[in-house]
Amino acid sequence: MPGRLRAWRVAARSRTRQGVVRVRTAFVPVLWASLAAGVAVAIAYVGLGHTYPFFAAIAAWVCLGFSPDVQPRRVGELALGVSLGVGLGELFAHLFGTGPVQIAVVLFLAALVARFLDAGQMFTTQSGVQAIVVVGLPAIAVSSGPVGRWTDALIGGGVALLFSAFLPGDPRTRPRALGREVLLELADVLGALTEGLRLGDAHRIEDALVAARGTQTPIDSWRGAVTSAQQTTRISPAWRRRAGEIAELDRACTLADRAIRNARVLARRAAVAVRDGFDPGPVPAQTHALSVAARELAQAVGSGSDAAAARSALADVAAHLRPEDFEGWRQQSLVILMRSLTTDLLQLTGMPYAQARATFPGGPGDDGAAPPPSSSPAV
Known part of the structure; x- marks a missing residue:
């Protein structure tokens, strides 16, 4: 038992250090994504008069996320995936209403359309998720029209794409x-x-x-x-x-x-x-x-x-x-x-x-060292 406690303590110390590193590296990206979500909501709420533009915030957060490895191309793909899902869900709900059958059908359609348009897994996942959310939830922002939530998603994705181009960072x-x-x-x-x-x-x-x-x-x-x-x-x-x-x-x-x-x-x-x-x-x-x-x-x-x-x-x-x-x-x-x-x-x-x-005395010897992965220097 003491040995197990020691192992847990060592593992906890290692996990704590790794957690601190993750928080440190995610701080700026999370701050940036939060600002993007706020800006997207402000544009939809103030600029377009949408009462509950929460899809603008969702799209901005999904596209930017918390990773410091933000790439405009990937953000654009996710923005398109979110907008596709919301748009299909909005159209389907407007034509056929909501319910279990409608959710199953819209997920099927959104996923297949997404797979046709892009090979990315996240693209298809986000298209399906957003379509489910739109069809499954009531249209709470009636004043924004039949495509209001789709417009909000486009705004959120557009703001995220803009923010991704200016995200401070060096890929190294x-x-x-x-x-x-x-x-x-x-x-x-x-x-x-x-x-x-x-x-x-x-x-x-x-x-x-x-x-x-x-x-x-x-x-x-x-x-x-x-x-x-x-x-x-x-x-x-x-x-x-x-x-x-x-x-x-x-x-x-x-x-x-x-x-x-x-x-x-x-x-x-x-x-x-x-x-x-x-x-x-x-x-x-x-x-x-x-x-x-x-x-x-x-x-x-x-x-x-x-x-x-x-x-x-x-x-x-x-x-x-x-x-x-x-x-x-x-x-x-x-x-x-x-x-x-x-x-x-x-x-x-x-x-x-x-x-x-x-470098070793007596020459290379037989120390079991593996061959190099490449000939270029590492540091």
Whole structure:
């Protein structure tokens, strides 16, 4: 039971950190979407005299949402989907009234029309949802006419599209921030692993393993942010010249994912070894040095600056990872795993794969390191 409580505590701490990061990154997009919803309602209410223009707010919020990866093209597609659903629902309700049969039929029609017009899943989903809402709810704004709610949806979508073009942001910002958080998590994992090895405490090492397993969500978020940034650079002429930097962040994400997987294996092997009462010798000193280097690398990735300091620190770690210098097969097996992890991090600094392997004493050796995802530098 104490072990389970420790695992819950570690998981809660990791989730709290990730939650704070999500709130921080969503703050400006949510504020922007809220302002867009208010403006859309004001236009419909004041400009057109619609009494209850809540579809204007719904359309603005659905199109912009809370993601910092807002793309005008995607917003336009969602605006069209919402307007299509509301328009079909409005027309169907005006001609045939409301009821269970009408809702089923209008959903069927709206979804098929949406699938014909666009391949996007969200486009079809929003078309169907808005059609259901329009047919299922009474026309509360009678004064706005038979197509009032459709007009409100068009206004909301148009305002969202306008706001998306001016949403403050750099497509590199979020991938960098998420990359920094992932690498800080890796540094914390290595720090907890170091403590466990020094104290001979398998529970601390298991805490490190739990924390390492909890990094998959931020890694997936990082990968999604990179994909969105790549789409932005393809669409926006202003950011097209940054496509190379986004490609580097994409490679960095792959390497960081690989490094954390290696850290999980390292923690799992270390926990077994500590339970068997082995002497870690100088291994904790090297895991500590790796933790410090990973933290330095996190700052470089987060700021987009040169990773020379982290590269130097990692090269120093690599110079001390000669398996023959460690006693016993357990120490040596941990060192071999650390060599693979260090190779990934060296590539993250922009070092070519062959050069990273050659950094270790005695040449590349056979440390099980995977080949590089590409030949371009990551940071």
